Amino acid sequence: MMVEAPILEGGERVGLFHYCVSASGWLHFLQQNERRVALLAFWADEAWATALFLCAGEQPLLVSTAIEQGHYQAVSPYFPAAQWGERMARDLWGVEAWSARDDSPALDDGSWFLTTPLATHPLPVADGGGQPLPACRMEPSQTQVPGLLAIDYALSEGVMQQIEVQIAAGHRGVLSRLIGLSPQEALPLISRITASGFVSHPLAFVRALEQAEGRRPNPQERDRRLILLEVERIGAHLFDLRQIAHSVGGGLIASLCDHAREALAALCEEYGLSRRLTDSIVLERASEETGILPFVQALLLMVRPRLMQIKQVMGVLDNRLKNSAIIPTGLAWEYALGGVVGRASGRYVDFRLMDEGMRVQALGGARRHEGDAWARYRQRIVECEESLRIMEQIVASFGQDSGGEVIPRTDEGLGVAEGAYGDVWYHLQLEAGRITKIQIRDPVLPLLAVLGTVLEGQPPEEVEVMLTSLGISPAGAAL
Incomplete structure (x- = not known):
C-alpha cells in the first residue's frame, strides 16, 4: 500500500498538484516510486508526457516531462496500467515511448485519412496505406456491452488464450473537438461522452474548471x-x-x-x-x-x-x-x-x-x-x-x-468525480478563456488493461456474463 511520500528529484511546481521534471528526473521518479504510488492515468501530446498518480492519503500528483524529439521514457515497464495511454498517444500525436510494453495501435483502425491527426503536422495516408487492425473472433456486436468492444483470442481446449482487446471502432475524436472551445461550448459534448457518466464526466470537468479559475x-x-x-x-x-x-x-x-x-x-x-x-x-x-x-x-x-x-x-x-x-x-x-x-x-x-x-x-x-x-x-x-x-x-x-x-486562479485544473464505475478525472489548461489542453481519465481504462488476464483460460460462452459483471463501457476510453 502507499505509505511513503513519493521521491521527486528536481521537480518544478507548475500547478496545484503538478510538477515538471527533466528526463532523468522522470526516470528516477518511475524507478524509485514503482511500489510507493499508484498510477491512475497516463497522457502524452507533442510537448509533454504526464502521469497522474495517487499518493498516500489519496492525494493526487501530476508529474510531467518534456517530449524530446518525439520520444520519452515509457511508464508501462514500471506501471503496466500506462500502456493504453501510451498507445493512444502514439496514434494521436505520433510520440514514441521508449521500452513500452505494447506499441500496437489502440485507436487507429487503418481507416484514418491522417496519421497522428493531433500533431502539428499530421501526414495524409496514401491510398491503401492504412494498416487495418486484424479481424476479431468476437466482434463488437457479439460482446453485449454498451459500446464498441471487440475481443480476439486463440481457442485452446475450449478456453480463450492470447487475448487482445480492441476499442478502435468506437473512437470519435472527442479530444480534438474540445481544443479551442470555451468551457460553455465544451460542456454539452463532455456531457455526452458516455451514457455511464452523464453526471460524473461533466462534474469532473466542472470541478477542474473551477479549480483553474479559483472558484467554488x-x-x-x-x-x-x-x-x-x-x-x-x-x-x-x-x-x-x-x-x-x-x-x-x-x-x-x-x-x-x-x-x-x-x-x-x-x-x-x-x-x-x-x-x-x-x-x-x-x-x-x-x-x-x-x-x-x-x-x-x-x-x-x-x-x-x-x-x-x-x-x-x-x-x-x-x-x-x-x-x-x-x-x-x-x-x-x-x-x-x-x-x-x-x-x-x-x-x-x-x-x-x-x-x-x-x-x-x-x-x-x-x-x-x-x-x-x-x-x-x-x-x-x-x-x-x-x-x-x-x-x-x-x-x-x-x-x-x-x-x-479559496484557491488562487492558475488557469490549470484537476477535477475528479466518483462515478458509478469509479473515479473520473479531468486535467485542463485554459488560455484567454479557451481550452488549450485537456485530458480525460475514465475508469474503464485500467480495466481494459487487466481484461485479458481476467478472460484468460475462460470459455468464450462465458464472456457475456464476465463483461456485464465488470460493467465495461468503452465509450469513455475511445476518445
Whole structure:
C-alpha cells in the first residue's frame, strides 16, 4: 500500500498538484516510486508526457516531462496500467515511448485519412496505406456491452488464450473537438461522452474548471451535484444488475431492475430533469437551488421498496456468479481499479471522501474482497442503499456552508468525480478563456488493461456474463 511520500528529484511546481521534471528526473521518479504510488492515468501530446498518480492519503500528483524529439521514457515497464495511454498517444500525436510494453495501435483502425491527426503536422495516408487492425473472433456486436468492444483470442481446449482487446471502432475524436472551445461550448459534448457518466464526466470537468479559475460553487449547487451523482449511481447499478441477471437467465430479477430503472427515469422527468440526467450539470447557477429536495424525497419513497424486492430474490443467482471473472486484490491495487470492481476486490478507494460537503458518515457500505462476479453483483445493491443514505443526509442539512478553502486562479485544473464505475478525472489548461489542453481519465481504462488476464483460460460462452459483471463501457476510453 502507499505509505511513503513519493521521491521527486528536481521537480518544478507548475500547478496545484503538478510538477515538471527533466528526463532523468522522470526516470528516477518511475524507478524509485514503482511500489510507493499508484498510477491512475497516463497522457502524452507533442510537448509533454504526464502521469497522474495517487499518493498516500489519496492525494493526487501530476508529474510531467518534456517530449524530446518525439520520444520519452515509457511508464508501462514500471506501471503496466500506462500502456493504453501510451498507445493512444502514439496514434494521436505520433510520440514514441521508449521500452513500452505494447506499441500496437489502440485507436487507429487503418481507416484514418491522417496519421497522428493531433500533431502539428499530421501526414495524409496514401491510398491503401492504412494498416487495418486484424479481424476479431468476437466482434463488437457479439460482446453485449454498451459500446464498441471487440475481443480476439486463440481457442485452446475450449478456453480463450492470447487475448487482445480492441476499442478502435468506437473512437470519435472527442479530444480534438474540445481544443479551442470555451468551457460553455465544451460542456454539452463532455456531457455526452458516455451514457455511464452523464453526471460524473461533466462534474469532473466542472470541478477542474473551477479549480483553474479559483472558484467554488455555492453550497446549494454543491449539494445538488452530490445528489445527482448518487441518482446516476443508482440508475447505473440497476442497469448493470439487470444485464447480469439477464446474462445468466434471471428473468425475474432483470424485470424488477428494469422496472425500477424506468420508474427512476420517469421520476427525473416529472421533476424537470432529463430521464438519464443529461445536461443536469451546469457551469454556474444564479439562484439558490432548493427544487431538488421534493425530487429526492419522492425518490427515496419510490426506490427503497424496489431495492428490497430485488434483494429478496437476488440470492437465486449466487451460484451462477461465484468464482466468475475473478480480479484478485493485488491486481486491483496494482492497476488502481475503482468503483464496484475495485471495492469488490478489496481496494476500497472512494473519492467521495474528498468531496467538499460530502456527508462522509453515510459512506461505508459492505466491503467485499472475493473479486468475482458475485461480489460485484452484491456490491452494487449495497451501494444503491448507500446512495439513499447519502441523499437523506444531504436533504437533512441541504446547503450548509462547509467553509472550503479559496484557491488562487492558475488557469490549470484537476477535477475528479466518483462515478458509478469509479473515479473520473479531468486535467485542463485554459488560455484567454479557451481550452488549450485537456485530458480525460475514465475508469474503464485500467480495466481494459487487466481484461485479458481476467478472460484468460475462460470459455468464450462465458464472456457475456464476465463483461456485464465488470460493467465495461468503452465509450469513455475511445476518445
